[in-house]
Amino acid sequence: MADFDAIESIKKRTSVRTYSKRPVEERKLESIKAFVEENAGNPFGAAVRLNILHTRENPRIGAYGLIRGAKVYLAGCVEKSEKDVEGFGYEFERAILYATSLGLGTCWIGGLFTRGAFSTALKPDGGFIPAVSPVGYAAEKTSLPERIFAAGVGARARKPFAELFFDGEFGNPIKADEKTAVCLEMVRIGPSASNKQPWRAVRNEKGIHFYLKEDKKYAGNTMFGFCMQRLDMGIAACHFELSAKRTGLSGGIVFEDPGLPLDGLNYSFTWRYGQR
Ligand SMILES: Cc1cc2nc3c(=O)[nH]c(=O)nc-3n(C[C@H](O)[C@H](O)[C@H](O)COP(=O)(O)O)c2cc1C
Incomplete structure (x- = not known):
């Protein structure tokens, strides 16, 4: 596995919902793709396929709600199996942590995203798309709705x-x-x-x-x-x-x-x- 400090990434990661205009370097996106390919597989035996998608090629992909300024998404699908959702969660999070190690912001979106448009791009072929995430640089200032949401779910709070x-x-x-x-x-x-x-x-x-x-x-x-x-x-x-x-x-x-x-x-x- 490409050597990155997972513990550092876990500590550093927070959900980023407002993205800056700064484009993500192509070499970083290529590096995520290579990482995902080299490390394909998960302990849950689920068949997961992850990819990087651009809004410039797939103009209808996106998330409803609080995400602002996202131009690139990490997205993927999983074939149906007993532990498909857990397997997807595992592999998707590993890719998120790797992106974090490259200085990129992400946000799991399991709820409201344009499922049809992501399906057209990913062709899950009998499988399904549990979640997507924008990938990009965090804006210096978060949007007001994001601040209200983050406060509402107590985004930083964790149970003891x-x-x-x-x-x-x-x-x-x-x-x-x-x-x-x-x-x-x-x-x-x-x-x-x-x-x-x-x-x-x-x-x-x-x-x-x-x-x-x-x-x-x-x-x-x-x-x-x-x-x-x-x-x-x-x-x-x-x-x-x-x-x-x-x-x-x-x-x-x-x-x-x-x-x-x-x-x-x-x-x-x-x-x-x-x-x-
Ligand atoms: C499976 C999953 C689905 C999520 N879906 C959404 C979503 O649809 N929209 C959103 O804004 N955040 C979503 N989140 C982000 C969570 O709200 C966030 O992880 C949580 O509030 C903790 O905040 P943090 O990520 O900044 O540590 C999701 C997170 C996970 C793990």
Whole structure:
């Protein structure tokens, strides 16, 4: 994998919704394309295809709402499979983090974008397009609607560590070693749809088991034909795994539901220590 410091990118990334007129250098876009190709694949076994699209060639692509001045998009599609949404979340976020390492701004858009126009450009061919993101330089001043939105969802706020990660059972905050703590912290500060932070994790002797605390009332989970918050689980897996590589925490992502009695939580994936 092209060497970039994922932990730096995770810390640096924030959603950028207002873009400057400064064009993105072609070599940076080529570098993102090469990165995406070289690293194709994800632990969820999903068939993801990502691409860079320009509004000059696809004038109808865009996002409704708060995005201003975007001329280039990272977009992609995934074939239908059991863990398609998580796999897309993982690969898309990895590309976002790489773009961040190049000094570029991005913003996950899972909701309102011109799906038809992106479909025409990407030809998902039986698959679907879970999300897109502008790619560009952040404007010096954000727009007023963006500031109001960011304040509304509390964009910078995150739930405390002790509310998310547990040892053995809920209510028992995890006492993690330093490397594990860094990786979990990188999950905690990640982006999520409407900043709902639906990831929870419980550690037992087998590993760290990650769960989705789905918000059943969230329109994003029903409006678009897939559960948007499953993207957040893919992002969590991406942040944990890339951080583990940086910190030297050995292990790997596996799917072994330990069958813990956890009401209202959906099992997603496990980090098993000591396995690559
Ligand atoms: C799966 C997903 C979908 C999102 N969809 C949108 C969207 O449609 N429009 C938008 O403005 N922001 C969207 N966001 C951005 C979140 O609102 C943002 O990540 C969150 O508020 C945290 O702020 P931050 O990214 O600046 O850390 C989405 C984020 C994720 C992970």
